Amino acid sequence: MLAVCGGLLATGCATMPDSGEVQVVRGAGAGDSQVRVYAVAPRENAVPDEIVDGFLEAMTSDDPGFATARKYLTRQAAESWKPEQSITVLATAPDREPADRNADPENQGRAYPISGRKVATVDARHAYQPNRPVEYAQAIHVVQEAAANGKDKEWRIDSLPPGLVLGEADFLRNxxxxxxxxxxxxxxxxxxxxxxxxxxxxxxxxxxxxxxxxxxxxxxxxxxxxxxxxxxxxxxxxxxxxxxxxxxxxxxxxxxxxxxxxxxxxxxxxxxxxxxxxxxxxxxxxxxxxxxxxxxxxxxxxxxxxxxxxxxxEAVRETGREETPYFLDEAGRMKALATSGKEAVRPAEVPGPLGKGTVPLGAVAVARGETRAAGVSKDGAALYVSSITTEQEPLPPVLKSAAAPSAASEDRLSQPSWDGRGDLWVADRAPGHRRLFVVPDGTGKRIEVRTPWLTEDTRVESLRVSADGVRIALLITRDGRTTLQIGRIERQDGTDEQVVSVVDLQAAAPRMESVSAVSWAGPSRLVVVGREAGGVQQIRYLQTDGSTSATLVLPGLNGVNAVAAPHKETEPVVAASGNDGIVRLMPGANWQPVVKSGTVPVYPG
Structure with missing residues (x-):
């Protein structure tokens, strides 16, 4: 199939589907992964506006070596431009404003302001780094350069922003x-x-x-x-x-x-x-x-x-058995759900003290092997670990909050989380004593994690550790705003005990004004509950690097306060809604009620 440009576009690119009629359009729509853009060289005696517009279009193409895009540049700029060094991702295709003809009166060049809302960058190592949308302002400068025949002059770009500058739709298409x-x-x-x-x-x-x-x-x-x-x-x-x-x-x-x-x-x-x-x-x-x-x-x-x-x-090895979600009933007892069948099955009582309600629980986490669980008492004061496969006597808490007896539960221990090593993580949110702890094997001597970012004006609302034990997802409140951050876990052998640090926090959902719940959903994917500025609550998938796609928004559900996702995509997502209790989302279906009343659903982890 040939790429054809009609009179509607003298320079630039024709955006062409793999089948159907050839159409000339501006850029690509969101999700048009099968659309191909073919670069078109500048026409003879093209005016400066056409040169700039044509180059911006040519950057979105698959043209080998960006050879056609380079034809819009001066010979020197074409040699020095390195499109592979970085990508600047804008919310929409870059806006080209009218030239400032007075910007370069001496050389009779023209500067074209290029603007937009920057949402991310991609570096030379292909790493995606999102940011809260910020104003992007650069310029493309054009001058007249001697044409190939040595007689005439043609407008060409001699100065431009580094790398590629793409709208988000074109970035996701390419x-x-x-x-x-x-x-x-x-x-x-x-x-x-x-x-x-x-x-x-x-x-x-x-x-x-x-x-x-x-x-x-x-x-x-x-x-x-x-x-x-x-x-x-x-x-x-x-x-x-x-x-x-x-x-x-x-x-x-x-x-x-x-x-x-x-x-x-x-x-x-x-x-x-x-x-x-x-x-x-x-x-x-x-x-x-x-x-x-x-x-x-x-x-x-x-x-x-x-x-x-x-x-x-692999960090999570295939066992052949289904992942089991758990939750707490209205009495703070731990229950197991069977959610993979067409019809929801009555929840099963979990053996051991956590299932008996010996100490009413407010939060729970299940070890990856599904033989043990950790529960935080309803008042947030103490953390317990117990078997969930056999009956046993209640054990003393493995950790207590440093908060005063009069403190509210939200100023005590957070919901715990197990990593794939079998270590147990929890945050103490006690005012004046805010700390992050890891308990080796869930029973060993607790280790205070080094957290240089955890100041008194920072509060850990919740945490989830990845199965590989290298990354931790944190909901952090600072200045009245709760954001999702991904921290790197580093371990070093110290003189007396292992030194564990969580460092280099990276925003994973910067476009969300607030985040209320998060769960791991595979090796590098999260399910996140939050809302963008001025928007309604959303449940969506995000990569740990903060990248996303419009196709990864889950069906709407009101009043979600907790979410749990399996490691395998074949199992359902489970959520707790203030309106509907515990609900499940089977692949390709909509939300279905499972238990009328219940809180904090969790999968192992």
Missing amino acids: YRSVNKYYFASGEDWLVADPVYIRQRQDPVTRMDPVTQTVKALLEGPTHWLRPAVDSPFPTGTGLKHGVTSLTTDDQSTLKVPLDVKADRFGGEVCRRLAAQLLVTLGDLPSVQVDQVELQDVENNVVCRLGKGQAAEF
Whole structure:
């Protein structure tokens, strides 16, 4: 199919669906992932307005090397422009304002203000960084340059913003989120590291999505995650020179040629790298990889690894059983839900003190193995740990709040959370004594977590630790506003005990004015309940890097005060609503009531 530009657009790009009639439009609509934009070179004697508009359109295309976009630039600017160095994401396509003809009277150039609302940036390592929408103001400067014939002059851009500048719809049409995987420091399980790659061939590297993903993995973790993870392969390891396409054979085996000698990455190093690749490529819908074969610089096979072998390195391993959600009834007793069937089943009483209501509970968390649980008393004063598979006598609390006896429950212990290591996390919100604690194995000596950001004017409303134990989602109230922050968990062996820190907090939902509930929903995804400024409450999926899509908003539900999501997408999301009690959301369905009265639904974690 040929790209055709009619009289409606003298320069710029034709936006073309993969099928149907050719249409000339401005940019792409949200969710138009199948729309292709083809760059069109500037016409002869194009006026400055056309040059600027054409270049802004050409930046949204898949043109190899952005060769056509460079035709709008002066020869010097075309050589120095590096579209791969960064992406500035605006809420909508950049607005081009009329030129200020007096900005450059000496050179008779013209400066065109470019504006919009910046919502995110993507760096050279493909890491997405969101921000609260802020005003974006840059300029594109055009001058007259001698044409190729040496006689005439043509308007061309000699100064422009760095990298690419795209509206969010064009960004989501051209790029997709992919999880790279690295090993948690000193451990044998993998941690997701989300990045953005091109949906199709990358214009700069000419690599297809599979090859882009492998290259991104070999480049190493994003700057934020790097201090908490390990990469087993030697420094400088990369794809063999000239490789731009990787495809599987008829056995679904992906052969990956590397530019290093076999003696530098053999044995266990090769095996772990192959596991990283297999789990990473499992996130790409365009390819089915059942086995990875790594080759050295001379194309010799160094190792092979299959999906089944790679599964042992995942933070949450497949057990074959369904994940069970739990909740608290009106008496503060822990109950188990059976929610995966077509009809809701009566909740089951949980064995042990937490199910008996020996101490009425206000919050609960279930260990990943589903054999133990932790409960916070209804008054928030004490944290208990107990078996939920066998009967046992009540045990003394593993931790008590430092709050005064007269303190309100919200000024005491938060809801707890278990990480995949079996350690238990909880925040004490006592005024003057606000702390974050981790209890090794849920029974050991508590460790006060180093939290340089937890000042007296900062309050942890709730927390959820990822299964890999490397990241923690925090709802933090400061200056009357509750926001969602993702912190990095770092562990070091101290003289007497392990030193644990939560550092480098990153906003994960900056466009939301307030966030009221959060749950992990897989390796790098969260379910978030919150509202944007002036908007109504929403329940939506977010990546841990803060990126999102309009298609990831869940059906509306009023008065949600808690939400719990499974690790696997095949299980239902469960929520607590002040109006409807405990409700579930099966894949492809709408919310359904499960229990008329109940609070704090949770999945293991």
